[in-house]
Amino acid sequence: MKDRRLFLRRSAAVVSGAATAGFVGRASAEQLAGEPWERVYGAGFTKYGQPSRHEQIGRHCGQLYGELAPGSGAALSPIEALEGIITPNPVHFIRSHSGTPEIDPKAHRLLIHGLVDRPLRFSVEALLRYPRITRIYFLECSGNSSRALTPQPAQVPAGAMHGNVSCAEWTGLPLRALLEEAGVRPQAKWLLAEGADSAHMSRSVPLEKALDDAMLALYQNGERLRPEQGYPVRLLLPGWEGNMSVKWLRRIKLTDVPTHTKDETSKYSDALPDGRALQFTFEMGVKSVITRPSSTMKLAERGFHEISGIAWSGAGRVRRVEVSADGGKNWAEAALTGAERSRALVRFRHPWQWNGGPAVLQSRATDEKGNVQPLRQDWVARYAPDARFHNNSIVSWAVESDGSVKHVYA
Amino acid sequence: MCTRSGIALCAAVALVACATPQRTETPAPRFGEPVSAAELARWDISVPPSGEGLPPGSGTARAGLKVYEQHCLACHGAKGVGKPADTLAGGVGSLGTNKPLRTVGSYWPYSTTLFDYVRRAMPLNNPLSLSDEEVYAVSAYLLFLNGIVSEDAVMDAQSLPQVRMPNRAGFISDWPPRRN
Numbered sequence: 001m002k003d004r005r006l007f008l009r010r011s012a013a014v015v016s017g018a019a020t021a022g023f024v025g026r027a028s029a030e031q032l033a034g035e036p037w038e039r040v041y042g043a044g045f046t047k048y049g050q051p052s053r054h055e056q057i058g059r060h061c062g063q064l065y066g067e068l069a070p071g072s073g074a075a076l077s078p079i080e081a082l083e084g085i086i087t088p089n090p091v092h093f094i095r096s097h098s099g100t101p102e103i104d105p106k107a108h109r110l111l112i113h114g115l116v117d118r119p120l121r122f123s124v125e126a127l128l129r130y131p132r133i134t135r136i137y138f139l140e141c142s143g144n145s146s147r148a149l150t151p152q153p154a155q156v157p158a159g160a161m162h163g164n165v166s167c168a169e170w171t172g173l174p175l176r177a178l179l180e181e182a183g184v185r186p187q188a189k190w191l192l193a194e195g196a197d198s199a200h201m202s203r204s205v206p207l208e209k210a211l212d213d214a215m216l217a218l219y220q221n222g223e224r225l226r227p228e229q230g231y232p233v234r235l236l237l238p239g240w241e242g243n244m245s246v247k248w249l250r251r252i253k254l255t256d257v258p259t260h261t262k263d264e265t266s267k268y269s270d271a272l273p274d275g276r277a278l279q280f281t282f283e284m285g286v287k288s289v290i291t292r293p294s295s296t297m298k299l300a301e302r303g304f305h306e307i308s309g310i311a312w313s314g315a316g317r318v319r320r321v322e323v324s325a326d327g328g329k330n331w332a333e334a335a336l337t338g339a340e341r342s343r344a345l346v347r348f349r350h351p352w353q354w355n356g357g358p359a360v361l362q363s364r365a366t367d368e369k370g371n372v373q374p375l376r377q378d379w380v381a382r383y384a385p386d387a388r389f390h391n392n393s394i395v396s397w398a399v400e401s402d403g404s405v406k407h408v409y410a
Numbered sequence: 411m412c413t414r415s416g417i418a419l420c421a422a423v424a425l426v427a428c429a430t431p432q433r434t435e436t437p438a439p440r441f442g443e444p445v446s447a448a449e450l451a452r453w454d455i456s457v458p459p460s461g462e463g464l465p466p467g468s469g470t471a472r473a474g475l476k477v478y479e480q481h482c483l484a485c486h487g488a489k490g491v492g493k494p495a496d497t498l499a500g501g502v503g504s505l506g507t508n509k510p511l512r513t514v515g516s517y518w519p520y521s522t523t524l525f526d527y528v529r530r531a532m533p534l535n536n537p538l539s540l541s542d543e544e545v546y547a548v549s550a551y552l553l554f555l556n557g558i559v560s561e562d563a564v565m566d567a568q569s570l571p572q573v574r575m576p577n578r579a580g581f582i583s584d585w586p587p588r589r590n
Contacts, residue, residue: 065494068485069534098534112442113450120442121449129441181440192456198537200530202456206585251453259458260520262527266512269581275506277517280585386510 057081059091060160071099074141076163079291079310085338085345086136087166089221094228095141095164097263098199101248105232108196110216114254117183124232127218130173135215135238136344138312140165140284142241142268146388148395149380153407158294161407162395165312167345170236171219176211179254188254192261193235196250203244204258205237209282213238216249239314239343240282241390243268271384284314285392286373288321288348288365299403302356307334311346313367320366321348327360327396327410328375334363359399360410376409457526461571464525468566469547471554477544478551481533490514490555495534499555502576515556519581521573524549546570
């Protein structure tokens with residue numbers, strides 16, 4: 001009996017449910033929710049994907065000598081539009097001195113000679129046969145943020161000032177493997193790395209670094225290097241100024257002393273107020289920049305906003321990033337993503353309630369060696385008026401009462 | 411097709427696994443080929459402060475003026491005044507002031523870097539095109555413009571490295587690093 005009653009009750013429920021649907025819940029085909037793209041068959045496959053046409057981003061291109069030399073200068077990553085820590089290959093920053101060479105990988109060679117037992121030549125095919133390693137590292141041009149040293153703060157997107165930094169997953173081989181194959185002689189203390197671009201860009205690298213974590217990169221974020229990133233092979237020196245990670249690598253010469261090339265004397269040296277200059281300042285300093293919100297953006301309304309940005313250090317891991325909304329009077333510790341990695345970008349985030357009043361947003365990074373990102377005025381005082389390398393000072397964004405975000409020197 | 415090749419691959423893997431039950435001592439791969447001294451000479455274009463590797467040949471500022479006018483002046487201006495490209499002459503004594511002018515004469519620590527850089531990278535649209543004589547001559551001209559050598563001083567593999575640049579003592583090496 002009990003069972004039968006239960007069955008009846010259930011049946012009633014089913015009937016009443018069906019009746020409700022029949023009278024008010026069923027829409028005709030024209031009334032069903034569904035945007036136009038839900039009503040037509042979608043596009044077919046593409047061999048090489050493209051971003052949504054609604055999400056077009058691009059590098060900030062700056063030519064040092066205009067059209068005279070269109071490939072001399074830098075194209076900076078649009079860090080204000082990127083998330084996470086990996087820079088997509090199409091917008092990884094580019095710094096080149098004589099443009100991007102068009103290299104035939106079949107003709108390209110890498111020579112290792114100088115103070116070695118066996119001078120050797122490697123084809124690209126040969127380089128591709130060595131056991132590989134994969135590492136995530138940032139690269140930063142030591143001229144990054146030089147645009148934040150102008151007398152008046154530039155009102156341009158964050159990437160146009162601070163986007164000479166990117167981060168990728170690099171695959172290749174340890175340079176050490178090839179140096180051991182060539183047999184480094186005891187007198188060797190440095191090596192000269194030279195590119196196959198028409199500038200034959202060249203830098204001296206201490207042997208210590210070459211035998212430590214230097215890589216020959218062949219792949220970037222899973223695909224072969226792009227031409228502008230040094231295809232078919234580039235040097236990669238984790239944490240050191242990007243200029244030394246010589247692209248289009250064609251020659252390594254082991255030497256007892258540095259070669260003192262143009263790009264390690266007249267450029268990439270750090271001018272001091274007394275007229276002298278620091279040379280061979282290889283490691284990139286601890287640094288961070290808020291990318292959202294940032295210069296030229298506008299907050300639509302007061303209330304909750306996430307403060308987010310990137311941090312890195314050439315000395316190792318980022319230990320801490322603090323953020324301030326009052327120009328550095330009060331600091332709060334941000335949450336970090338990727339802090340376990342050494343010499344890679346870290347993403348920091350912190351919740352913020354904007355009350356509609358003026359605010360000055362800043363971030364300050366500290367690395368595992370205890371290095372702290374300096375104040376802008378302290379950095380400026382340390383160098384000559386025309387110094388433009390290794391600016392790792394704190395960046396300030398002012399939020400005005402209408403929500404506009406301005407670049408300020410605070 | 412996919413399934414078949416998949417099975418074939420599995421079989422191959424199994425065979426390898428049987429053949430090498432443990433990680434054995436594999437000799438380090440060596441894919442470098444020997445290079446002859448003659449070939450190296452064609453590639454080795456770097457010149458350190460010692461002047462090692464400077465080629466035979468010579469040039470004077472007087473000869474270098476013609477090279478400069480033909481290949482350099484359009485970008486670096488008459489007498490190295492610059493615009494649109496870098497200023498090459500002047501500025502000695504300006505480095506510690508509020509308006510430092512960093513040129514070959516006022517900033518570069520070594521004369522050998524001139525030969526090295528001009529040969530490897532200049533002129534911008536046609537590097538590796540100047541003869542060694544022309545590179546010596548235009549290097550001499552730039553040193554002359556900066557008042558470092560006379561107009562008739564002969565620059566060659568012996569004399570160029572001997573030229574002492576005004577800012578030779580102006581650089582402090584940061585390697586090994588002084589920081590922690």
